[in-house]
Amino acid sequence: MKPKQKPNADYIKNSLNPLDFYNHELPNARIKRDGWNDGGLCPFHVDKAIGSFRINITTGAFKCFACGESGSDIIAFTMALHGLHFMDALAHLADDWGLI
Ligand SMILES: [Zn+2]
Secondary structure, three states: OOOOOOOOHHHHHHHOOHHHHHHHHOOOOEOOOOOEEEOOOOOOOOOOOOOOEEEEOOOOOEEEOOOOOEEOOHHHHHHHHHOOOHHHHHHHHHHHHOOO
16 A cells, blocks of 8 residues: 655745735735735725735734734635644645646
C-alpha cells in the first residue's frame, strides 16, 4: 500500500494566491490594492454592516475589528471558518483547489 501524500503547507501557500482565494471565499470583498482591503461582511459573526472585516491579499492575513477573529494566512482562515485542525485545513484547501 502506498503511503498517502500529506498536503504541504508551503506548497499550498505558494500555489494559492490570497487574492484568488479571497475572491472565491468572500464574494462581498472590495479588493482594490495590495495589502489590506475591505473584506466585506465578516464570515465569523452575524455581520450586518461592511467595514469591520479586513483581509490582506498580499499575505492572506485577516482580522475582524467587531468580533476579534484574526489569523495570519489563508490556512488560518480555513481553520477558523470550518473549525478544522491545521492538517485538515491543508487537506480541505488541497481538495478545494485541486493542489494535489
Ligand atoms: Zn467578525
